[in-house]
Amino acid sequence: MSGSELLPKKEANVLKGHEGAVLAARFNQDGNYCLSCGKDRTIRLWNPHRGIHIKTYKSHGRDVRDVHVTPDNSKLCSCGGDRQVFYWDVSTGRVIRKFRGHDSEVNAVKFNDHAAVVVSAGYDRSVRAWDCRSHSTEPIQACCLFVYSVMSLCLTQSEILAGSVDGSVRTFDIRLGREISDNLGQPVNCVSLSNDGNCVLAGCLDSTLRLLDRTTGELLQEYKGHTCKSYKTDCCLTNSDAHVVSGSEDGSVFFWDLVDASVVSSFRAHSSVVTSVSYHPKDSCMITSSVDGTIRVWNASK
Template sequence: MTNITSVELNYLVFRYLQESGFTHSAFALGYEAGINKCPIDGNLVPPGALITFVQKGLQYLEMEANLTCQSETDMDEDFSFLQPLDLITKDVYALQQMIKDKKKSQQKDMDKEFDREHDEGELKHVREREKHDREKEREKDKERTEKDKEKRKQHEDHTLREMVTDQEDKVDVIKHEENGISGGSEPMDISTASTSRACEIPSSDVIILEGHTSEVCACAWSPAGSLLASGSGDSTARIWTIAEGASRSSLQNGPSNVLVLKHVKGKTNEKSKDVTTLDWNGDGTLLATGSYDGQARIWSSNGELKSILSKHKGPVFSLKWNKKGDYILTGSCDKTAIVWDVKAEECKQHFEFHSGPTLDVDWRNNVSFATSSTDSTIYVCKVGEKLPIKTFSGHQGEVNCVKWDPTGSLLASCSDDITAKIWSINQDKYVHNLRDHAKEIYTIRWSPTGPGTNNPNQQLLLASASFDSTVKLWDVELGRLICSLNGHRDPVYSVAFSPNGEYLASGSLDRSLHIWSLKEGKIAKTYTGNGGIFEVCWNKEGDKIAACFADNTVCVLDFRM
């Protein structure tokens, strides 16, 4: 029988393990041939230690064999937790415990990283607000210079008034014909450099709703009547009763006129509890809210919490009821959209197509919808379909907003790439590329006019609001600019058409709410509050406008021409 030395024995075990694919074991057992040096620390290995090497190698071999039921990737991940020295100094059970402990530690690090990413994924409008606040700081010197120029030109007031009058005369080119607004050969810049004080809404026609303890970022009128909902960073939504002829004194902090919908128990200053979005169902009986905690909630009109919808892993950025009222659609920072079955109070379908946070969602009809994302892509999806039924690619920046026209045949989108686009469900490329803004376009709205609306004899329009401080009106049939409304001084975050399509309200960071007469092409009414405006909305009757402000208030303006 041939004798074998301890060095040869160890080398044979080493080669066997290595050629069998167990490279970690081989590395632990191997040492420089013929020199009895451990490759781990370089020290001489006494012959009596060879059996320890073999035992450790066999134990580790057994451990590897027990892991063969896992995927190859999982095995690699398990082995990566161990150092060669561990293989020599610890038995297999200690090694297994080390793997478990290090996996737990790794998972904690991953959870922390996930939380960090979501903290960085601030709400889109908050993120943009901060960006443009910084921009405003850089432009302060320029503004001071402009103010100085205004002072030096005060003696030219008479000439300025004549210029404004002449400008308003030019607006007559935009005629309110039987079929709506039709532009002249060139788009108009509608300037309001010296808006008449007669346009200012008197304080007697303004109700200031106080009670929120943080900025109010969302508001919506109930389609059923006098209820107004608001959502705030204070972790609450509120339902205000705005009765006809209500006075300021009867509404301010009146407990009988407001319902507080608390999204967390007790007091909290956590940013993750912001109420980010809200929407009423079609008959005004239920209010849905989305929160930065990733949950959607359904409330009755009397403030009762009906259900909590939990599946998102990040803040909910957008939320919409379908017309039928059986589904709610949500879009989240976690890159997904979810359709919820309201009656069953559960997820109907989870859509995971985007590679970046989902910024906006909008129903096309009761079962299909569009989603937009920071990944520059728009998907059209349908309940029951596993893949998108349409993909729109063409934007070069984050797509902030998507809106279907009243008939569901055209989709409008706007982006940080400074364009708005109009898409047709019947073709892949955009129908029109609207490029007249100078900065990012934050939001868009279709007019309630044209086919499929209560105003079928008026022309269908698209309004876009931008960080360039302007609102622009577009002819969607021709894809051209009709006019630019240049009354704001800071980014415009919200626009809303009146129910009859004759007026447009716009709210800006300059604290001003302008109500534009589309027939005359100029400001009909204006109101200035004490903070930036994040959203404006009309009631169903068209005689009241609500605006939510950064100074924690909601204002209701009486609008009767």
């Protein structure tokens, strides 16, 4: 049994409101809410399960490319084409701080576990860390070892993992001050961690996902079938770590068996490129976003 019948393939809601492409959609930590951002320079907060738009956040001067919310849902961070990282108060919609330091568009942003630090990555080939509690606008750390644009980030308690168009996945150990690089030989545009923390999933621009052992960097598996050649398309693991999921440039979503890499399901989710997939932390539910301007909520068929 592949478990494919338990996967979220039934459309539950369509969230509309963005004008133009939605570039990212992310569940919050408990999966009750989600945030989206896009070409229209806005961030939107939703209750995806009820299909309700709650709030719109406007202050970015260009497209918003990524957004992340703190575990207590009180603050969010965002980044985009205006080269800035914004730190927001969720309830008031006010920008608390703008972090300026990137020399080009910023592609990815994440809070650390304690939500005291925001980490960002951009086209200027750098990863930067910012202290939310300090009034300084200077980064507390900057890693500028990449050859090309840094597209994606994921964080653990002590490490920053970043994927770059230069083909590398770099791991920075913040406590030890050391850096490890795994070269995949293909441009990386998404990195995500397995829920057990043992593996890194890297989405590459040769339409292949690669699963790496986080400790050794060993290539464990490859997943193919989707199309990812020129757009930033998310990939992740399901909350049980049993399946790998990715968007595709043809509007499809693909599910693979983690171990044998067989495609267990694929379906047309959007009318254009799927930019983002975010899996619910506990339930068989996911959200997808697309260049078609919509966010779609998917549940398992009962």
